[in-house]
Amino acid sequence: xxxxxxxxxxxxxxxxxxxxxxxxxxxxxxxxxxxxxxxxxxxxxxxxxxxxxxxxxxxxxxxxxxxxxxxxxxxxxxxxxxxxxxxxxxxxxxxxxxxxxxxxxxxxxxxxxxxxxxxxxxxxxxxxxxxxxxxxxxxxxxxxxxxxxxxxxxxxxxxxxxxxxxxxxxxxxxxxxxxxxxxxxxxxxxxxxxxxxxxxxxxxxxxxxxxxxxxxxxxxxxxxxxxxxxxxxxxxxxxxxxxxxxxxxxxxxxxxxxxxxxxxx
Amino acid sequence: xxxxxxxxxxxxxxxxxxxxxxxxxxxxxxxxxxxxxxxxxxxxxxxxxxxxxxxxxxxxxxxxxxxxxxxxxxxxxxxxxxxxxxxxxxxxxxxxxxxxxxxxxxxxxxxxxxxxxxxxxxxxxxxxxxxxxxxxxxxxxxxxxxxxxxxxxxxxxxxxxxxxxxxxxxxxxxxxxxxxxxxxxxxxxxxxxxxxxxxxxxxxxxxxxxxxxxxxxxxxxxxxxxxxxxxxxxxxxxxxxxxxxxxxxxxxxxxxxxxxxxxxxxxxxxxxxxxxxxxxxxxxxxxx
Numbered sequence: 001x002x003x004x005x006x007x008x009x010x011x012x013x014x015x016x017x018x019x020x021x022x023x024x025x026x027x028x029x030x031x032x033x034x035x036x037x038x039x040x041x042x043x044x045x046x047x048x049x050x051x052x053x054x055x056x057x058x059x060x061x062x063x064x065x066x067x068x069x070x071x072x073x074x075x076x077x078x079x080x081x082x083x084x085x086x087x088x089x090x091x092x093x094x095x096x097x098x099x100x101x102x103x104x105x106x107x108x109x110x111x112x113x114x115x116x117x118x119x120x121x122x123x124x125x126x127x128x129x130x131x132x133x134x135x136x137x138x139x140x141x142x143x144x145x146x147x148x149x150x151x152x153x154x155x156x157x158x159x160x161x162x163x164x165x166x167x168x169x170x171x172x173x174x175x176x177x178x179x180x181x182x183x184x185x186x187x188x189x190x191x192x193x194x195x196x197x198x199x200x201x202x203x204x205x206x207x208x209x210x211x212x213x214x215x216x217x218x219x220x221x222x223x224x225x226x227x228x229x230x231x232x233x234x235x236x237x238x239x240x241x242x243x244x245x246x247x248x249x250x251x252x253x254x255x256x257x258x259x260x261x262x263x264x265x
Numbered sequence: 266x267x268x269x270x271x272x273x274x275x276x277x278x279x280x281x282x283x284x285x286x287x288x289x290x291x292x293x294x295x296x297x298x299x300x301x302x303x304x305x306x307x308x309x310x311x312x313x314x315x316x317x318x319x320x321x322x323x324x325x326x327x328x329x330x331x332x333x334x335x336x337x338x339x340x341x342x343x344x345x346x347x348x349x350x351x352x353x354x355x356x357x358x359x360x361x362x363x364x365x366x367x368x369x370x371x372x373x374x375x376x377x378x379x380x381x382x383x384x385x386x387x388x389x390x391x392x393x394x395x396x397x398x399x400x401x402x403x404x405x406x407x408x409x410x411x412x413x414x415x416x417x418x419x420x421x422x423x424x425x426x427x428x429x430x431x432x433x434x435x436x437x438x439x440x441x442x443x444x445x446x447x448x449x450x451x452x453x454x455x456x457x458x459x460x461x462x463x464x465x466x467x468x469x470x471x472x473x474x475x476x477x478x479x480x481x482x483x484x485x486x487x488x489x490x491x492x493x494x495x496x497x498x499x500x501x502x503x504x505x506x507x508x509x510x511x512x513x514x515x516x517x518x519x520x521x522x523x524x525x526x527x528x529x530x531x532x533x534x535x536x537x538x539x540x541x542x543x544x545x546x547x548x549x550x551x552x553x
Contacts, residue, residue, distance in 0.1 A: 140406075141407040148518075162325075168406070168491060168493065169407065169493065170492040170502075176392075179392065184397065
């Protein structure tokens with residue numbers, strides 16, 4: 001389904017690329033696949049309000065930043081902070097929202113706090129039994145998401161475990177992860193904070209319980225920013241500037257929250 | 266008269282067009298799969314693709330080996346057949362030959378209901394009941410495994426096996442059985458020495474149909490098998506050909522997406538083989 005949506009969006013981008021030269025009544029965005037949900041929701045309500053279409057091309061953070069620096073889109077989307085050399089090229093990053101990723105365990109599990117290193121060791125298979133970190137004598141069952149998932153990408157990049165995770169199960173939705181963790185006393189998984197329900201236990205990381213406040217002030221570390229990338233010396237088109245102002249306003253916070261992330265404003 | 270003739274011709278034309286739509290769909294899918302499946306195989310290399318043991322589609326240095334998926338699909342289907350065929354076959358013999366008509370009506374209704382349950386429901390029940398059950402029963406850390414998928418598939422193929430076998434067994438001429446009974450054979454001897462051998466090509470077709478259903482199933486196995494691209498082992502998390510396509514398609518791009526089409530092409534070839542086998546058995550049925 002998502003594929004169809006993104007294909008349609010890609011097609012829309014192509015169309016606007018061809019048509020858009022003469023008539024600039026749309027905003028093009030390009031970048032992080034993780035931001036699909038939030039940009040989709042914002043674009044929809046912006047279009048409903050103003051009639052200006054917002055297109056989104058899910059290419060990944062790196063490609064999105066490149067696209068905006070080459071002027072191929074209005075706003076680039078990145079799910080990491082800009083690097084120094086990217087800022088040196090005249091790009092500006094504005095944080096739209098923070099994506100907090102919660103580490104969850106079964107409610108029967110006595111472990112309630114982990115630090116990032118321990119999480120990394122668990123997911124890379126260095127720690128395989130809960131008794132090694134103060135839990136019951138049970139094998140740790142690692143639940144994760146499928147390759148290409150934004151949550152997986154976020155979790156692995158924050159914990160520094162890219163391509164090293166020894167998953168026992170790779171599930172295709174947040175709901176599946178939560179259900180599986182709630183069913184298995186030895187399981188540990190990760191999911192967007194907003195989706196976590198009572199049937200699993202949230203683990204605090206470095207002693208900080210994930211919540212909207214702790215994600216916003218940065219004390220909860222398993223999180224990453226969703227950044228809007230623009231060019232410093234080039235003015236946005238009128239419609240792109242409208243969209244930019246709209247999504248960074250207080251009014252948009254509710255829509256951002258409904259997409260499962262914490263608004264920066 | 267002339268008007269009637271014209272009317273007939275129009276109806277014929279409409280039927281022809283409707284028939285061509287089906288053929289058109291098949292052709293379209295085949296051509297599309299071949300066109301979109303070939304580039305990745307060429308880029309990866311057919312040997313590396315089919316016999317590579319490592320699948321890491323989003324890694325820095327991606328690896329696209331689908332041997333684990335092929336073997337998992339083959340083992341999973343074989344396992345489902347080993348469990349499902351004896352049960353389905355015996356049920357069919359019982360229903361066709363021995364069961365009281367009322368009992369047959371009830372069981373047949375139940376079998377039809379089983380056939381109508383959507384695969385996502387099989388998956389859900391498997392995820393909530395079977396997977397934790399296997400974990401506790403075998404005392405392993407996690408129950409999502411090839412074994413769980415085999416059980417789910419075995420149940421899912423039962424209806425096709427039972428229904429096709431019953432049709433084949435019902436078609437055995439009554440005279441054959443009467444002759445056998447008149448010669449002093451017991452009913453059980455008659456069922457297994459006369460009825461079953463006569464219906465054997467129909468029963469073989471039932472098995473092949475079951476294989477086709479099992480190898481093509483995606484949703485239910487995705488929910489119970491864990492989806493990690495391991496080489497298959499009974500109590501390990503595994504990924505099937507179908508689930509390999511389904512689980513990564515949503516966010517895929519570039520060569521990864523092309524490779525998923527190539528997997529679909531491989532799966533398509535498997536299904537074609539199975540269909541060819543099915544045709545072979547059905548043809549044998551008519552001649553025999």
